[in-house]
Amino acid sequence: MSFKLALRNVRRSFRDYGVYLLTLTFGVCLFYTFNSLDGQGAMVYLNQTQSTLTGAIMALINVFSVVVAVVLGCLILYANRFLLRRRKRELGTYLLLGLDQGQVARILFLETGAIGLLSLAAGLGLGVLASFGMSELTLSMFSLRLDEFALTFSVRAAIQTSVYFGVIFLIVMLFSGLQVSRARLIDLIQGERKNEVLHNRPLGWAVAQFVLGVLCLLAAYGILLWFGMAVAVAVLPICVPMLSLGTLGTLLIFKSLSGFVLRLVQSRPGLYFKNLNVFTLRQWISRVHTTYLAQTVICILLLLAIGITACSVGMNSVLEEATNTAAPFDVTVQNRAADERGPLDFGALLWEKGFDPDARLAWSRDVLIYYSDEAITGIRQGEVSGVFALSDYNALLERQGLPPYTGPLPYIAGNRGEKLVTGGLGLYYGVVSDEQAAQLQVRRQIWCADFAGDGEESDAILWSIIEDQDSEWGYSLTYASRLVIYQEIMGNKLLVLYLGLYLGFTFLLAAAAVLALQQLSQAADNAGRYAVLRRLGAEEGMVARSATQQVALAFLLPLALALVHSAVGMKAANDIIAMAGRVDTVHSSAVTALVLLAVYGGYFLATSLACRRLARGQ
Amino acid sequence: MSEILKIAGLCKTYGRREAVTKALDGVDLSLEAGEFVGVMGPSGSGKTTLLNCVATIDRPTAGSITIDGKELTGLRGKELARFRRERLGFIFQDCNLLDTLTAFENIALALSIIRAPAGEIGRRVRETAELLGISDCLDKYPYQMSGGQQQRCAAARAIVTRPALVLADEPTGALDSRSARMLLERLEALNRDMGATILMVTHDAFTASCCRRVVFLRDGRLFLELRREGQDRRAFFQKIIRVVSELGGELDDVL
Numbered sequence: 112m113s114f115k116l117a118l119r120n121v122r123r124s125f126r127d128y129g130v131y132l133l134t135l136t137f138g139v140c141l142f143y144t145f146n147s148l149d150g151q152g153a154m155v156y157l158n159q160t161q162s163t164l165t166g167a168i169m170a171l172i173n174v175f176s177v178v179v180a181v182v183l184g185c186l187i188l189y190a191n192r193f194l195l196r197r198r199k200r201e202l203g204t205y206l207l208l209g210l211d212q213g214q215v216a217r218i219l220f221l222e223t224g225a226i227g228l229l230s231l232a233a234g235l236g237l238g239v240l241a242s243f244g245m246s247e248l249t250l251s252m253f254s255l256r257l258d259e260f261a262l263t264f265s266v267r268a269a270i271q272t273s274v275y276f277g278v279i280f281l282i283v284m285l286f287s288g289l290q291v292s293r294a295r296l297i298d299l300i301q302g303e304r305k306n307e308v309l310h311n312r313p314l315g316w317a318v319a320q321f322v323l324g325v326l327c328l329l330a331a332y333g334i335l336l337w338f339g340m341a342v343a344v345a346v347l348p349i350c351v352p353m354l355s356l357g358t359l360g361t362l363l364i365f366k367s368l369s370g371f372v373l374r375l376v377q378s379r380p381g382l383y384f385k386n387l388n389v390f391t392l393r394q395w396i397s398r399v400h401t402t403y404l405a406q407t408v409i410c411i412l413l414l415l416a417i418g419i420t421a422c423s424v425g426m427n428s429v430l431e432e433a434t435n436t437a438a439p440f441d442v443t444v445q446n447r448a449a450d451e452r453g454p455l456d457f458g459a460l461l462w463e464k465g466f467d468p469d470a471r472l473a474w475s476r477d478v479l480i481y482y483s484d485e486a487i488t489g490i491r492q493g494e495v496s497g498v499f500a501l502s503d504y505n506a507l508l509e510r511q512g513l514p515p516y517t518g519p520l521p522y523i524a525g526n527r528g529e530k531l532v533t534g535g536l537g538l539y540y541g542v543v544s545d546e547q548a549a550q551l552q553v554r555r556q557i558w559c560a561d562f563a564g565d566g567e568e569s570d571a572i573l574w575s576i577i578e579d580q581d582s583e584w585g586y587s588l589t590y591a592s593r594l595v596i597y598q599e600i601m602g603n604k605l606l607v608l609y610l611g612l613y614l615g616f617t618f619l620l621a622a623a624a625v626l627a628l629q630q631l632s633q634a635a636d637n638a639g640r641y642a643v644l645r646r647l648g649a650e651e652g653m654v655a656r657s658a659t660q661q662v663a664l665a666f667l668l669p670l671a672l673a674l675v676h677s678a679v680g681m682k683a684a685n686d687i688i689a690m691a692g693r694v695d696t697v698h699s700s701a702v703t704a705l706v707l708l709a710v711y712g713g714y715f716l717a718t719s720l721a722c723r724r725l726a727r728g729q
Numbered sequence: 730m731s732e733i734l735k736i737a738g739l740c741k742t743y744g745r746r747e748a749v750t751k752a753l754d755g756v757d758l759s760l761e762a763g764e765f766v767g768v769m770g771p772s773g774s775g776k777t778t779l780l781n782c783v784a785t786i787d788r789p790t791a792g793s794i795t796i797d798g799k800e801l802t803g804l805r806g807k808e809l810a811r812f813r814r815e816r817l818g819f820i821f822q823d824c825n826l827l828d829t830l831t832a833f834e835n836i837a838l839a840l841s842i843i844r845a846p847a848g849e850i851g852r853r854v855r856e857t858a859e860l861l862g863i864s865d866c867l868d869k870y871p872y873q874m875s876g877g878q879q880q881r882c883a884a885a886r887a888i889v890t891r892p893a894l895v896l897a898d899e900p901t902g903a904l905d906s907r908s909a910r911m912l913l914e915r916l917e918a919l920n921r922d923m924g925a926t927i928l929m930v931t932h933d934a935f936t937a938s939c940c941r942r943v944v945f946l947r948d949g950r951l952f953l954e955l956r957r958e959g960q961d962r963r964a965f966f967q968k969i970i971r972v973v974s975e976l977g978g979e980l981d982d983v984l
């Protein structure tokens with residue numbers, strides 16, 4: 112009997128469960144999508160190569176999955192508690208009709224189980240689609256093509272998701288059972304919400320709180336911008352006051368804003384008495400004392416979501432530039448033991464190992480770097496750690512399409528060698544005339560080459576040849592190819608992107624779901640008030656608009672403050688990212704905005720539609 | 730005097746062919762401007778149905794209702810809502826004040842809804858509150874006021890829009906006798922001094938005795954009409970009581 116009752120309850124209160132179900136489904140979908148990454152486009156590509164990064168990415172995703180599971184678990188517990196509160200009366204009736212608490216607990220247990228199974232199935236289905244979408248996204252980001260790739264289902268990820276969510280649901284089931292068995296009948300029956308006691312605080316009080324809140328925020332911003340993101344986040348004595356000031360400021364602003372705004376609006380009758388503004392405003396104020404804490408938390412969650420997503424996407428575009436600058440040639444082999452063993456004859460070595468340089472290479476050049484001798488070069492001792500001959504230097508520049516150096520010699524280039532060869536030199540170097548160079552002692556040998564045609568196969572062969580030689584030579588050869596660097600950077604990009612999106616989405620989901628649940632519960636409580644408005648002759652449109660405005664206030668206020676926070680935060684973060692390269696903020700902001708809009712906007716829309724429906728009555 | 734409300738041959742039936750309940754069975758009633766009319770009758774006699782039809786909350790099956798020269802049965806949707814908010818005022822048994830708004834805002838809201846000029850609203854609310862004796866509690870929330878004050882606040886909300894007709898459904902139903910008397914005094918004053926036209930449904934003879942005219946409903950038909958015509962309230966009350974007792978046990982159960 113419990114089973115039938117539970118199923119009927121789930122079916123009947125589908126609307127009540129709507130947001131709950133949506134959140135669970137999204138959570139499962141998110142979890143599955145990121146845990147099935149190893150079967151997705153760019154990761155499949157990375158896996159085909161020698162890169163070990165896929166393992167690292169999956170390991171990190173696993174670690175963060177625990178964090179995400181905890182966040183989602185808390186969210187689900189909250190949503191469940193909220194649903195239980197709404198159903199106090201119904202549960203009380205069961206008890207009154209003579210069901211014992213064990214039976215009621217069992218009904219709830221079964222209901223949670225049914226909801227859990229339903230959302231798990233829906234979430235996994237959605238997850239398969241989402242992982243396909245993300246796969247396509249990453250493939251197109253790296254302009255890759257995988258012919259054999261299609262819609263896949265990762266059994267491992269599905270099992271992992273089921274286990275995590277199974278545990279969460281079990282906890283929720285136990286929790287709701289516990290709550291029912293501890294509740295007293297009288298509380299359940301008289302479960303109707305009591306009104307908040309409202310106080311008309313003097314205006315000065317609200318203004319003082321507001322000003323204090325703004326000051327706190329300004330102080331926090333000041334600390335962040337003055338010390339910079341790296342110091343402000345890492346150094347505890349700076350980090351703690353900054354975060355507490357920021358949180359306190361946010362809290363005070365949300366607490367005081369309504370009273371502040373009320374007085375402001377009251378002084379302008381044209382606005383105050385227009386439409387249902389009086390009602391809308393009062394509705395907002397009447398909830399402030401219960402919602403300002405929640406709004407602060409939501410604001411911070413949103414800040415995390417926006418910040419993390421924006422930074423990960425922004426970091427991404429920085430790394431993209433890095434690929435091109437870090438790998439000017441298809442391959443560079445450096446012989447670091449050239450001073451002891453003498454230069455290696457690459458041409459002979461390759462011929463010997465069956466690698467035809469004429470057929471496989473479009474261009475190659477053997478370059479020597481010399482120890483600088485002040486007596487010959489005129490460069491002060493210690494100013495450079497190696498020098499090029501001018502002809503070699505210009506040959507390297509020419510191949511990269513750069514103008515040759517024609518200035519006075521000796522030329523001290525500093526450490527710009529990072530971009531001179533693939534993989535970087537790690538030297539302060541200078542350039543001297545070929546005649547001078549001929550008198551110097553060899554320090555290092557550098558062999559650069561570009562492959563003819565598609566270099567993937569050549570790269571693999573060359574890599575194995577050099578590796579063999581390297582072990583023979585006592586590990587003094589370094590091999591850097593565009594392909595390896597590209598894959599490495601791509602792996603890093605993917606790691607940052609995936610983790611950022613994972614956490615960003617989780618926080619966004621949490622924030623939006625909490626808001627939606629709060630608003631829905633309030634709208635249900637407001638049904639009686641809307642009936643009064645209608646009896647007074649208010650048009651449906653007017654009532655619906657007021658309902659939407661209330662939802663909009665709840666959704667947009669935390670968002671607005673979070674946007675301000677993240678604008679400041681991103682400014683500080685960009686200073687760090689900018690050290691690694693130029694930051695494409697416009698692009699990252701656009702992507703962030705889109706992601707935000709999709710999830711947050713979706714919840715906003717769903718909530719305001721549901722609230723309008725509740726306001727309309729039957 | 731002009732005719733504010735004219736009800737002619739009003740019928741309202743519930744149910745389908747097999748089991749028809751006639752809530753109203755040909756009611757004719759006419760109210761002049763400035764009248765204060767009470768409707769009495771045993772439960773099930775159709776009082777509330779009559780009021781709901783006049784209030785445009787319910788639709789009659791047959792007959793016509795004309796308020797201030799406007800035929801109600803022809804109105805639809807938005808027109809109806811507009812007529813309701815501009816021409817009618819309501820006082821309910823549970824006073825239906827919004828608990829999140831102060832008394833002032835509750836009254837002002839009715840003006841906001843009819844889009845009264847913002848500059849006038851404050852003045853009109855205070856004037857009306859003065860009339861009903863609730864000037865002191867304009868800044869209070871409903872839960873800070875007594876039941877009587879709440880009901881007077883609801884009355885102020887009903888008349889602040891200067892409706893052609895005020896409809897009151899058991900306004901004293903939830904009040905103790907002292908608060909009820911105060912509310913009725915105020916309603917009388919409104920009727921006398923402001924010329925408000927009031928149609929009030931009640932089952933309480935004392936409440937009815939402050940009206941100028943009381944009509945009795947039974948089984949969906951009007952069967953008796955009493956006029957006060959200069960008598961003092963006590964005498965009128967006695968007259969009403971006599972009718973009620975003549976009706977036998979039918980009213981006793983609700984008295």
